[in-house]
Amino acid sequence: MIRFENVSKRYPDGTTAVDALSFEVRAGELVTLVGPSGCGKTTTMRMVNRLVEPTSGSVLLDGRDVAEADAVALRRRIGYVVQQGGLFPHRSVLDNTAAVPLLLGRPRAAARARAAELLELVGLDPAVFGPRYPDQLSGGQRQRVGVARALAGDPPVLLMDEPFGAVDPVVRDRLQREFLDLQGRLRKTVLFVTHDIEEAVRLGDRIAVYGEGRIEQYDTPAAVLGAPATPWVAQFVGADRGLKRLAVTPVLPGDLEEPPTLRLDDPVGAAAADLAARGARWAVVLDRAGGLHGWVPAEALSAPGAQGTVGGHARRMAAWVPVGAPLKEAFGTMLRHDAGWIAVTDGDRFLGVLTPTRLHMALRRSVEADSSGVPREDVRIESVG
Numbered sequence: 271m272i273r274f275e276n277v278s279k280r281y282p283d284g285t286t287a288v289d290a291l292s293f294e295v296r297a298g299e300l301v302t303l304v305g306p307s308g309c310g311k312t313t314t315m316r317m318v319n320r321l322v323e324p325t326s327g328s329v330l331l332d333g334r335d336v337a338e339a340d341a342v343a344l345r346r347r348i349g350y351v352v353q354q355g356g357l358f359p360h361r362s363v364l365d366n367t368a369a370v371p372l373l374l375g376r377p378r379a380a381a382r383a384r385a386a387e388l389l390e391l392v393g394l395d396p397a398v399f400g401p402r403y404p405d406q407l408s409g410g411q412r413q414r415v416g417v418a419r420a421l422a423g424d425p426p427v428l429l430m431d432e433p434f435g436a437v438d439p440v441v442r443d444r445l446q447r448e449f450l451d452l453q454g455r456l457r458k459t460v461l462f463v464t465h466d467i468e469e470a471v472r473l474g475d476r477i478a479v480y481g482e483g484r485i486e487q488y489d490t491p492a493a494v495l496g497a498p499a500t501p502w503v504a505q506f507v508g509a510d511r512g513l514k515r516l517a518v519t520p521v522l523p524g525d526l527e528e529p530p531t532l533r534l535d536d537p538v539g540a541a542a543a544d545l546a547a548r549g550a551r552w553a554v555v556l557d558r559a560g561g562l563h564g565w566v567p568a569e570a571l572s573a574p575g576a577q578g579t580v581g582g583h584a585r586r587m588a589a590w591v592p593v594g595a596p597l598k599e600a601f602g603t604m605l606r607h608d609a610g611w612i613a614v615t616d617g618d619r620f621l622g623v624l625t626p627t628r629l630h631m632a633l634r635r636s637v638e639a640d641s642s643g644v645p646r647e648d649v650r651i652e653s654v655g
């Protein structure tokens with residue numbers, strides 16, 4: 271969809287901002303460009319909508335060199351979001367958002383209706399916020415209007431330059447979450463500039479880590495964190511890259527331990543015999559619908575005089591995550607419940623349990639999977655204990 275072929279940009283004062291850059295962004299993909307200040311991220315992005323012209327090489331959009339496109343027509347096909355939203359200060363929020371549809375020749379009423387729809391889409395009530403002016407909005411609200419405005423012409427491509435850079439971490443977290451959700455539905459082709467590795471990893475399908483004027487590594491967040499291509503990338507992603515990787519590695523069924531399961535209304539005697547036969551010291555207890563109720567130690571069932579059903583001896587346990595949740599969430603849940611394991615479910619169905627050891631193995635297997643190309647479910651690693 272977007273392709274850089276050997277693109278360099280040297281500014282008139284002799285600064286080489288970008289040097290022989292080649293990479294591709296697939297249709298519907300969100301690529302984050304991340305790196306320290308001055309490494310050429312913004313220059314890269316602005317060559318797509320021709321706010322900057324390359325000195326050599328070409329940028330192709332859908333296979334066509336953008337240098338041959340009419341710049342105005344090109345920019346109508348490309349949404350552009352900048353820090354602070356870049357709104358017109360003397361126009362209302364509704365008119366700011368309607369600007370592109372108007373430019374595209376929509377009648378005023380239709381353009382405004384479309385703008386109202388978009389404000390709704392980014393979580394702003396058009397009746398409340400539509401009539402306001404940009405200086406009557408919070409930083410986060412301005413950013414949302416910036417996103418709404420960029421989406422207004424329904425462009426297939428979005429360029430976003432530190433769009434969430436000017437807000438506090440809590441608002442930023444929310445904007446990122448909402449944007450991911452929106453992108454899940456809209457599937458735009460997005461180039462997203464940030465200097466924040468956490469943001470790059472969270473949002474990007476792939477991330478391009480910049481050194482000076484060039485890309486040092488272009489890969490999925492998990493691969494960049496798991497196997498930095500150069501010492502520069504390793505230093506940039508940080509010594510805690512293992513921790514960051516927890517956020518981008520999902521829990522898979524193959525990561526789980528499968529302890530014996532009992533039902534609440536199983537009779538104690540049979541349950542105790544079952545666990546003894548398997549040599550199990552405990553079992554997960556499921557309710558009638560097969561959902562998680564808690565757990566029971568084998569010795570509680572085999573104690574002299576124990577009777578009734580498993581339910582009478584079970585302990586409640588409410589720590590669970592859905593399969594596919596990031597390991598970070600699983601670990602957080604484990605800590606919050608101060609538990610040595612948590613249940614993993616698929617809808618209402620109990621799948622198995624994740625322990626700290628299993629979590630560590632999942633992480634190691636995902637690193638191995640990325641570096642060897644073998645699917646994680648098939649990776650076998652040695653472990654102690």
Ligand SMILES: Nc1ncnc2c1ncn2[C@@H]1O[C@H](COP(=O)(O)OP(=O)(O)OP(=O)(O)O)[C@@H](O)[C@H]1O
Binds near residue numbers: 285305310
């Ligand atoms: N118009 C210009 N004239 C001369 N040099 C420029 C111009 N615009 C950018 N540069 C230089 O090109 C280099 C790359 O700048 P660019 O804005 O692309 O970096 P960036 O990675 O986006 O940085 P930041 O995160 O600080 O925005 C920098 O050294 C910058 O000073």
